[in-house]
Amino acid sequence: MDYRRQYIRDLFASKAGTQASAYGWVKTRRDSKGVSFVQLSDGSCFQDLQVVIEANVVPEELLKKATTGACVCFEGEIVESPAAGQAVELKAKALTVFGEADPNQYPLQKKGASFEFLREIAHLRARGNTFGAVMRIRSLAAHAVHTFFQSRGFHYIQTPIITASDCEGAGEMFSVTTNLEVNEPLEGEHQGTRMQAYRLKSVSPKEDFFGKPAYLTVSGQLEAETFALGLTNVYTFGPTFRAENSSTSRHLAEFWMIEPEMAFCDLEGDMNLAEEFLKAVIGDILEFGAADLGFFNQRIEPELLKTLEHVVESPFERLTYTEAIKLLESSQVSFEYPVSWGVDLQSEHERWLTEVKIGRPVILTDYPAEIKAFYMRMNQDGKTVRAMDVLAPRIGEIIGGSQREERLEVLEERIKSAGLSLDPYWWYLDLRRFGSAPHSGFGLGFERLLMYVTGMKNIRDVIPYFRVPGSADF
């Protein structure tokens, strides 16, 4: 056997009379007196192939093994389907069963299971309609991301996953160390399991693998900046890690981030790219993922297609933070957290702006310096910085970006007033010392984007295997 070159997706496009082999997993089987029907899926497309097995064509004992979840191959002929529901179907002549799935033990069934239950059997989720559709859209979206940047002259930079710099204080970091050794097997309930107690081999980080404390990256931005100031336009697309104890439907400890960084680009250019980017990626998904999106629109989020088409067609609203505060103050809505200039916007405020007031994505700019990171460029007023957040209905902040502070003295002052030491940033400051350039960039959570385009409500259901506090199974 070679790898598959013909998928069920291709069989739907083939002419009646074509001899074909259909490999896949059985979704359901329906038996009648003289004929059986099998719904077969290989994950290549949303639609299942209907296989028709007339009586005595394959041995009854063999056919009985083709239960939900079993892996099989049907050989036969593509014929026009006499019934509604599909244009063509496969009239079976032979059946091979590769792997049975004992119906008494196989946890998936044709009737829907809850997303919570599916998370417990994440290794089997790909067999289901919803998660199969999610993963096809995820793959398509990743391709669209690369296509967008590559076609505009951006270079793909793989920034390190292990880092020794506590970048921006973007969040709690995971330590990376070999400075541990097994102490004692744990007593009690963990006895005999792989659970063990550890102790430090050395109290000095100098004796650790990297000779200093090391962490999993929380962002590739600072490294991306170094490459933008040399290659002009770059982007990263890779995993990032946050050890925050956040247990919500929008947070993961391991997630994928997209971070473009552009030299000779100010905040207006940054906003233009962000808007262009979202429209292009969503446009590609609408075009090439139509069948899967149709499913999401029907079963997950009824307003999905309408919203996505609206995003692609209409210009994003652009407001300064100060203007947004004024709108919120005059809204007559009693928010749980009161609004005044200088406070960070809460979820309820973002949702009101984007869902109630504007009704489409909103870009907010020029936030107070105190509530934003040190690397964002200070405005003339000395109070606000050139930051921008793209807020989307349903999920809130989807993109955060800024024009970076390119002036050495100003940047040094900002680092110090943030309570950070200059030393670890010597290389980041070098960028301003030698050949500094105005530059901008933004960060985008890939899973947040997927939630937006699929309508899925929990971020754990748009990533193959989720990592959250207290859970790292599979």
Place this chain on the structure above:
RNA sequence: UGCCGCAUAGCUCAGUCGGUAGAGCAGCUGACUGUUAAUCAGCGGGUCGUAGGUUCGAGUCCUACUGCGGCAGCCA
């Protein structure tokens, strides 16, 4: 981390006032020449998350724990 909610059959759930366990689907047996989450008849399937407590009696009330979920904070 805080607040709230949930935990009953393989799955999705119901269970009234505290009185001794129910349905649909799945499974098994059979019926039906074309089904589309097929349909119809019959059968099997439960330590009601765990540990205590109140009570003559607890799936139901109380406490703790565990797990899961939602919201908030933090953020992407």
